[in-house]
Amino acid sequence: MTKLYKTSDITRRKFLLGGAATLAAMTTSFNAQALKNTPVHVVIAGSGSAGISIANRLARVLKKGRVTVIDRKETHYYWPGLTLVATGAWPKSKVLGQNADYLPSNVDWIKEMVAEFDPDNKQVVTDTGRAVNYDYLVVATGVEYNYHAIEGLDTDAIGHNGLASVYHSPDAAERSWDAIKKYSEQGGNGFFTLPSTPIRCAGAPLKMTFLTLDRLQQNGGFAKAKMNFYSATNNLFGLPWFNQFILDRYHDAGMTVKFRTELKAVDTDKRIATFVDADGERFETDYDLLHIVPPMRASAPVRNSKLAWREGNMASGGWLAVDKETLQHINYPEVFGCGDVNGTPRGKTAATVKMSVPIVVANLLATIAGQELPASFNGYTSCPLLTKFGAAMLIEFDYNGDLTPTYPFIDPHKESWLAWVMKEQLLKPTYLQMLKGNV
Numbered sequence: 001m002t003k004l005y006k007t008s009d010i011t012r013r014k015f016l017l018g019g020a021a022t023l024a025a026m027t028t029s030f031n032a033q034a035l036k037n038t039p040v041h042v043v044i045a046g047s048g049s050a051g052i053s054i055a056n057r058l059a060r061v062l063k064k065g066r067v068t069v070i071d072r073k074e075t076h077y078y079w080p081g082l083t084l085v086a087t088g089a090w091p092k093s094k095v096l097g098q099n100a101d102y103l104p105s106n107v108d109w110i111k112e113m114v115a116e117f118d119p120d121n122k123q124v125v126t127d128t129g130r131a132v133n134y135d136y137l138v139v140a141t142g143v144e145y146n147y148h149a150i151e152g153l154d155t156d157a158i159g160h161n162g163l164a165s166v167y168h169s170p171d172a173a174e175r176s177w178d179a180i181k182k183y184s185e186q187g188g189n190g191f192f193t194l195p196s197t198p199i200r201c202a203g204a205p206l207k208m209t210f211l212t213l214d215r216l217q218q219n220g221g222f223a224k225a226k227m228n229f230y231s232a233t234n235n236l237f238g239l240p241w242f243n244q245f246i247l248d249r250y251h252d253a254g255m256t257v258k259f260r261t262e263l264k265a266v267d268t269d270k271r272i273a274t275f276v277d278a279d280g281e282r283f284e285t286d287y288d289l290l291h292i293v294p295p296m297r298a299s300a301p302v303r304n305s306k307l308a309w310r311e312g313n314m315a316s317g318g319w320l321a322v323d324k325e326t327l328q329h330i331n332y333p334e335v336f337g338c339g340d341v342n343g344t345p346r347g348k349t350a351a352t353v354k355m356s357v358p359i360v361v362a363n364l365l366a367t368i369a370g371q372e373l374p375a376s377f378n379g380y381t382s383c384p385l386l387t388k389f390g391a392a393m394l395i396e397f398d399y400n401g402d403l404t405p406t407y408p409f410i411d412p413h414k415e416s417w418l419a420w421v422m423k424e425q426l427l428k429p430t431y432l433q434m435l436k437g438n439v
Contacts, residue, residue, distance in 0.1 A: 040065045040368055043124055043132055045114045045301075046140035047071035049079075049350055049435060050339030052102045053357045054138055056437030059104040061365060068108040068134075070126060074099055076435075077170060078428060080350050083204055086166040086173040087211040088181060089389065089424070095170050102435040114141065117305035119332045136334045136364060139320050141302060143200050143340045143348065146295045151265035151274075153292070162188075162271055165292040166208055167200070179289060184215035187224025188288025191273060193263045195295040196232035197317055200340050200348045203383040203395075205229075205293045206236060206246060212291075213253050214388040227255040230275060232262035238346070239401050241413070242385070242393075249387070263292065298341050307335065309343045319343025324399065325376040327360050333367060336360050344379065345399050350427075351382030354434050380404060384423035392419035 042058055044051045047069055058067050076097040084090040103109055112126035117139070124132045145167055147155050158165050159175020162183065166173050183190060192209045199205075209229055216222040229236070229250060236257070237243040250257055260278035267273075274284050296317070302308055303318025307329060314321070320337040321330050324344040329335035338360045340348040347356070355377070362375040379399030386392045395412050396404045405412055410419055433439045 035061055035365055035369060037064045038062065038368060040135040041133070042067050042136045042138065042364070043134035044069045044138045044140060045071070045117075045124060046142060046339070046341075047073055047076075047099050047103070047109075048140060048142050048339060049431070050140035050142075050353045050357060050360075051138070052076075052099065052435045053353065053437060054140065054338060054361055055107050056102070056104050056435070057357070057361045058364075059106050060437065061361075066108065067106075068110060068132065069103060070110045070112060070114055070124060070132065071099075072111045072113050074111070076102065078431060079200070080423075080427060080431070082166050082170065082173040083207045083211070083386065084424065085170060086164065086176040086180065086208065087215065088177045089211075092170045092174040094428075095173075097432075102432075114299075114301045117301055117307050119306055119329075119335060122334065134334075136368065137332075137336070138360065138364065139302065139307065139335065139337045139341055140339045141299045141341050143296045144299045146197075146297055147292075149295045150263055150292065152268070153266050154268065157268040158292075161268055162287060162289050163266070163268055163292070164208075164289060165294070166204055167294060176291070180212055180215060180291075181219070183225070183289040184212065184219040184221045186288070187216070187221035188226070189286060190225055190227045190289040190291075191285070191287050192227070192229045192291045193293050194229070194231040194233060194236070195293055196262055197295045197297060198314075198319070198348060199293060199296045201350075201383075202238065202348070203385050205291070207386040208291055209250070209255075210385075210387045211389065212289075213255075218389075227253065229255060229257045230261040230263065231257070231259050234259050239395070239397060239403075242395060245413075246385075266290065266292070298343075302341060307332070312343075314343035317343070324379065326363050326373050327356060327377055328363060328367070328373065336364050346379045346397075347381040349381045349383065350431060351396075352380060354430075354439070355380040357434070378404075384419060384427070386420065386423060387415050390417055390420050391415040392423050394419040394422065 055069050076099045078095040081095040112128050115127040116125040157163050158172040159178050164176035164179045194205050216225050235243045236246050261275050264276050265274035271287050272284050298318040308318040309315045309321040320341045322337040322342050339353050359375040359377045363373040366373050383395045384392050394410050398404050
């Protein structure tokens with residue numbers, strides 16, 4: 001029987017083997033030479049970190065096959081760096097790249113957007129009306145930021161009049177720093193929000209809050225500031241110990257924290273935010289700084305297709321219906337998902353992409369070869385929780401919420417300068433190597 005590799009196996013060995021060798025270890029159970037001569041067509045929807053990483057790996061193996069990437073976006077965003085842009089630590093230029101620099105030359109790149117998935121006919125339709133047939137499909141379309149769910153919000157206002165949001169784009173992150181810098185000097189009422197939906201990088205709102213507190217201390221506004229964190233969920237972080245740690249730190253900083261309190265509307269001219277509390281009551285408050293995390297969901301082509309979950313807690317966001325371990329679609333075995341679009345219990349982070357890309361590739365290749373799926377994903381994710389400039393906590397965990405530390409010399413329960421250095425200096429080079437299929 002084919003050996004089933006767990007991501008815990010990969011984690012323990014990843015610095016010895018590297019991504020390519022790990023992938024090779026998982027694919028030796030089927031005839032690699034036969035795969036090289038298999039004339040299959042694999043379509044990858046999306047050119048983010050997951051899509052490009054998978055394209056590079058498949059292009060090396062499927063020598064007689066065809067790999068097509070569908071995505072109009074030519075600028076590549078290093079999303080994990082936006083918190084550093086929005087708090088003044090990085091220039092915007094540091095998170096910008098070009099997809100052409102990372103996509104392999106033997107991949108077909110259709111610079112259009114997916115408008116429709118038709119899995120019954122193994123076809124993708126683009127926004128120009130082009131129909132693209134496939135033998136196998138990888139959905140890596142990421143998340144949709146549903147700013148429109150907040151009444152009165154115009155995303156062009158981000159960065160102006162006290163409005164901030166790290167998520168929208170590098171431009172908006174840069175403008176958000178303008179708003180945060182002014183607030184850190186002048187103080188006033190500051191509000192940080194967390195929606196009720198799953199979100200990309202659940203630690204980002206917490207990092208933004210911690211780093212804003214640090215900027216207030218640095219720039220003289222701390223004594224004049226009243227900071228608030230309103231979460232539409234029942235907590236701030238999904239692991240109890242760290243949730244309490246964050247609550248204690250916010251309490252020590254004099255912050256007010258409310259749960260089951262969701263942002264519903266904003267008047268950006270008057271600087272008034274409207275929330276709904278745990279009892280369903282609406283209330284308004286004025287703000288000097290409002291950091292918005294928008295509700296998130298899968299993109300419309302996924303939501304409106306047969307590929308989305310139709311029942312369960314992932315159905316409301318239209319997330320991709322994949323098996324949480326194999327990352328194969330539950331109804332269409334020729335379809336796999338990777339990255340933020342997946343409707344799995346945890347893991348909308350770049351670290352999850354890094355660990356799940358080899359899983360998807362190995363299982364896709366096994367499917368092409370007609371073999372059992374060799375690899376299983378344990379939900380690994382990582383959150384470098386920035387607690388102030390120069391200090392962070394490296395929190396790694398799986399679907400069960402169990403800690404899965406990679407580095408025995410870094411205690412996940414303690415703030416450290418080394419964890420900050422990893423986030424600020426080392427993760428981006430690793431990310432770029434991941435894009436190229438090297439780790």
